[in-house]
Amino acid sequence: MKLLVLHGPNLNMLGKREPEQYGKVTLEEINAMLRDVARQHNVEIEIYQSNHEGALIDKIHSAIGSAHGLLLNPGALTHTSIALRDAVIASTIPTVEVHLSNIYAREPFRRASFLSDVALGVISGFREYSYVLGLQALIYHLRAASSV
C-alpha cells in the first residue's frame, strides 16, 4: 500500500509557530512519527510539504494511479481553496483530513472546510496525534475496503 502525506502552508514552521495552538513538535518530528506508523503497518509513505497551493495540487495530480490514500493537512487552504477540493475530488484518492488544532473551537472562519465533505473523515484537535490517528484510520479504511 502506498500513501501520500501532504502538509500545507506554514506547517514547515511547526515548533516555532503559535505553540499554544499547535504545540512544540516540529514537522520533522511529526514525519518521524508517521514513518514509524507506516513501518509498523508495512505501508509505504511519501511526505511532502508546500506553502504553495498549486504545488500541492500538482502533487495530488502526480499521485493519481500510484497512491492508494492521502493524509492531508491543508493548513489555511482548508478554509479557502476550492481548487484543492477539486483536485482531491478529481484524484478519487481516498483522503483523510487532519488538523493539529480543533478548528471547530477557534475563530468562525476556521470552522468551515472546503475539504471535509469530500474526505473520508476528519481528525482535528489532537495536535501531532491527529496525524497518527488519521494515518491509522486511513490504513484501516483501505484494508477493510479492499485487498490493498
Ligand code: DQA
Ligand atoms: C491547521 C488549522 C488551520 O486553520 C490553520 O490555518 C493551519 C493549521 C491545523 O492543523 O490545526 O495552518 O490546519
